[in-house]
Amino acid sequence: MQSSSIDGAFRGDDTSAGTSVGERRSNALIGVTRSNHANLVKAFVTLCATAATAFTEPAHPSMNPTNIFAPVSTPAQSIFDLSIFVLAVTAAIFIVVFSLLAYAIVKFKKRKTNDGREPTQVYGSTQLELAWTVIPILIVVVLFLAAARVIASIQNAGQPSNAIQVTVVGHQFWWEYRYPSLKVVTANELHIPVSDLAHPTPTFLTLLSADTDHSFWVPRLAGKTDLIPNHPNSMWMDPHETGLYLGQCAQYCGTQHAKMLLRVYVQTRDEFDRWIQEQSRPAHVSDTVSEGQKIFEQTACINCHAVGGTAANGRFGPDLTHLMSRDTIASGAAPNTPVNLRRWIQDPSLIKPGSKMPAMGLTDPELNAVTSYLETLR
């Protein structure tokens, strides 16, 4: 028998029957692969698309507030659309190859009635191997083009003149938000306006880091982008619905990486303008809490914290000018209640062990005074 046969080199162990057995086996292999491929792909692409959508159905936002398959903003939406396409293609590949593998291990399992003879030896098939090289190449090209289109549409999007600009600075372990053109500085809770189709007002974020690497990830609004020291990055989002969107730091940044939570409040344009107006005012100073303010300004608090309009102008920690306008403290780790606030000032490690804020060792009366003072910062 010639090894230069068109299907490559194959033969039977029984030399007398070798040629015919070998050829039959090899041709059968081609036939099955091709027909399976053609039929299964058609049938399952639709099935997979349905399955992928079905998977996202029960994932209601209130149950899964950080589901990547519940997008409400253009970048997240175009990633979602691409994901469904990629999932459908990979699911189709999976079903075809899985079926072939499953068929092979069931069909060609060694039988009890085995006569001890070796099966037909097949060494290869140029046609088959060419087929399972060329078809994957074509699939890869399609997947690549689909990805390239979305990369360009997200990364190369132009910034309209009415876009809101926010500088995000990642710190161990909290988020600083600066609105340079609006003269507002806040922490941990980002407020942005909703962007409706009639009046698109996207928000563009400039991402910086004060210390280690971090990553800004609010799955329903956009994919994640890292905040790297000495390497300014940018990203954008244009949420179509108002509401609170959650996320958290997605690049390991140290001990409390887990409690570097993200909260993005998407507001109507009016609410957002009102919020900006309130945040632009200096701190509300009341005589009734001057004791607490004195302690605050005479201990190390002001080395790190700023309170607008007072002597406190530290920059290492969150700006506290409008602390009580925020729902949470410690970068989302606890609700902003008087009890939590007092515990936090007493010893931050009770809420967030490894936090960079030290326990100041205040006495109970001092703690009460400082807490009362901070509670007036609206």
Add this chain to the structure above:
Amino acid sequence: MSTESIALPRSAAPPRPFVDQLHQWVTTVDHKRLGILYILFALLFLLVGGVEATIIRIQLIRPLNNFVSPQVFNRMFTMHGTTMIFFVVMPVMFGFANYLVPLMIGARDMAFPRLNAFSFWMTAFGGLLLYFSFVGGDGLYGAGNAPDVGWFAYAPLTSKTFSRGHSTDFWILSLLVSGFGSIGTAINIIATILCMRCRGMTLGKMPLLPWLNLTMAGLVVLAVSPLTAAQLMLLVDRYLGGHFFDTQAGGSAVMWMHFFWVFGHPEVYVLVIPAFAFASEIIPVFSRKAIFGYPVMVAATMCIGFIGMSVWAHHMFTLGMSSSANTFFVLSTMAIAVPTGIKIFNWLATMWGGQIDFKTPMLFCAAFLFQFLIAGLTGIMLGSAPFNWQLGNSYFVIAHFHYVIVGGILFTLFGAFYYWFPKMSGKMYNETFGKLHFWLFFIGFHLTFDFMHVPGILGMPRRIYTYEPGRGWDIWNLIVTIGVFFQAAGVLVFIGNLLWSYLRGALAESDPWDAWTLEWSTASPPPSYNFADIPEVKSRRPLWDLKHPEDPDWQYE
């Protein structure tokens, strides 16, 4: 090939005193003993790394759990990753390569036996150095402190500013030391395969295992060198006032990422290509068929090796590269699916028309094929940069690469253990316990890593010591943790089986699987000189030729 080498009489030397034996093992330069030392070392660290994984999973079993502190949790995932990559999978692959390559190419030892011993001890002491950090991490400052910077140790978290004490130094030095060991072994494997093949074994007639290990060794040289350089630069930063990665003085955190991943991605292939090698030996023997498309299998491997060097930045899609850089790395990453797909199809075609005997090694390899298929497909999802912006650094990534490393590599590795155990120990393993191990581990693997994809899709990032309730992650994390206990039980059955079989198992024949490569032509375990006469081969399956003189392979190759 001479018939004398087929069945050598078992050596009947009287047992030596323990100290003598120990001395022999410590000073050995025999490739088989060094191979076994590598493997035992890796098994020990597999247990340690497994305990760390269990601690991680217990902490994550429910939201806001307090099983361990954040500091301990961060050390656990750093040590788990570093241990499993550098001190489990790499050494165990070097161990099998050491043991099998000379036997399969008909050589009496590796090309550089002393370098071989040196490399092993470098790796071993590297591992010990890493674990010494638990005791000496903070030196004079007091209690020990293991590294907690993550296994890819992104700058500038590793700088003196953010990582005080000496735990990071232990991490750097242990990888530096074991890295030299890895490079030594890789050079040795390359030299052995290129220079020590027996008569008649041209490169085209070499079994696939040496071929794949040759590719692996080439990748080790190319990949571990930049890692070693980066570790030295980091040491300079930490102790000699360098600013390579010191962002506060104009250094670049991104440069560390490039250095690390230009090692880190080829490293995946360093680990997986030897696993492919096991599958390429086990699947044909238990299907009773020659490997389908040998030249294409070799070409696909080389292709994976070359393309594998150009895909590293797909680990960095979220760091803000330009759209053209992102696009390029999408293309190169997706391209690697083609040769990988070819391999899966060729294994499938090898089984097609065979008589598949599902002994334990084949069970593991069959599961590998399914699992590696899924790992490849989730890899395609992650390789699509925009999809990666959502999935990157989430639990989806953790699920994906554990699918590769556990579902792909560890499964074939278990298969390889059972397949070559009779050769290495001279005893047969217990088939029932082998199957029990398979099913326990199979169930545990799927409970853990199938369900781990879901919290990633639901927005759960990696490396968090705890998570908030109400995000829909709770139930998935519970299932994932339950799976860990099945896996642990499987591994204990495995270790028990090996120990029991070694001490009490039936004697193994020289060729229990009716296999075709040269290692089965010598005694089990092989004598120190491997072959009484150096064999001569005429085809890729010399033992097939011997067993079927009427119908030898060399007539067709």
